[in-house]
Structure formats: C-alpha cells, structure tokens
Amino acid sequence: MALVTCGECGREVSDKAPNCIGCGAPIEAAGNKVAQPTKAELQRDGTFIGTKALLVKLAAKAVLQIGWRLDNADEQAGLVAFTTGVTWGSWSGVSGTVYIEDLGNNRFRPVGSAKQNVRGGAMLSINLFNEAESKVERIIEAMRSLANNEWN
Numbered sequence: 001m002a003l004v005t006c007g008e009c010g011r012e013v014s015d016k017a018p019n020c021i022g023c024g025a026p027i028e029a030a031g032n033k034v035a036q037p038t039k040a041e042l043q044r045d046g047t048f049i050g051t052k053a054l055l056v057k058l059a060a061k062a063v064l065q066i067g068w069r070l071d072n073a074d075e076q077a078g079l080v081a082f083t084t085g086v087t088w089g090s091w092s093g094v095s096g097t098v099y100i101e102d103l104g105n106n107r108f109r110p111v112g113s114a115k116q117n118v119r120g121g122a123m124l125s126i127n128l129f130n131e132a133e134s135k136v137e138r139i140i141e142a143m144r145s146l147a148n149n150e151w152n
C-alpha cells in the first residue's frame with residue numbers, strides 16, 4: 001500500500017481506497033493524477049474545463065432552456081443536434097449541431113453549424129444563413145451562462 005495525495009483536498013490517503021476519506025474525490029491508483037472533472041467550468045477565454053460528456057449535457061440543457069427541440073445528444077461523439085421552432089413571423093426553422101471540440105487536458109470548446117430549413121425549399125440567402133449561425137451562438141452563450149450560474 002502506498003500513500004498518495006488527494007488531487008482535490010491534498011490529504012494523504014491510501015492508493016487502495018476508491019475515494020478520498022477527506023473529501024470523497026475518486027483516487028487514482030497510479031500516483032497523483034488529478035481526478036476527472038465532475039462539472040463544466042467556464043474559462044476566461046470562453047473554453048470549458050470538464051469532460052466531453054459533461055459538455056454534451058450542458059449543451060443539451062442549454063437547448064432545452066432556450067425552448068428548442070433537442071434532436072440528439074451523443075456523449076461519446078460530442079454532438080448535440082437541435083431544431084428551432086417555427087414561430088409567427090418566421091416562415092422557417094433552423095437545424096443545427098453543436099460539436100464539443102476536444103482541445104486536450106480536459107479543455108473543450110463548443111463550436112457548431114446550422115442551416116435554415118426553408119419551407120418549400122426554393123429560397124436561400126446570406127441573411128438566412130447568418131440567422132442560422134446565430135442560433136448556434138445563442139446555445140454557446142447559454143452554455144456559458146449555465147456554467148457560471150448553476151453548475152458552480
């Protein structure tokens with residue numbers, strides 16, 4: 001048996017223990033590895049520290065909070081697909097996907113793409129494309145706000 005230092009609270013605990021007796025954080029047997037993040041943390045540069053699964057959950061939560069339809073949330077692939085509603089005054093909706101880009105060292109950046117679902121299929125313009133892109137931006141903003149307010 002060896003003693004390792006808990007990555008969360010700094011207490012010395014047995015490497016055979018599954019969790020730190022001080023704070024309950026999971027202990028890795030192979031030395032002083034920092035425990036896997038358990039929440040998504042927003043960084044100053046707009047990226048997140050966490051896991052891909054946590055970021056997918058956060059993106060899915062953002063879609064639902066805005067009130068759009070969540071089409072798919074794939075924690076392994078890091079993809080969240082959504083569709084905005086068709087509202088009065090708007091004659092088409094937007095479908096899009098938020099990708100959780102893995103930057104390494106538990107750091108992730110949400111990026112995305114979207115397209116306008118044109119009813120009838122005939123008309124497309126640059127403005128419509130920009131409107132679709134802005135939907136992805138809105139989800140990413142909601143993710144940042146959720147990470148700041150609720151998850152911390």
Ligand SMILES: [Zn+2]
Pocket residue numbers: 006007008009010011020021022023024025
């Ligand atoms: Zn601890």
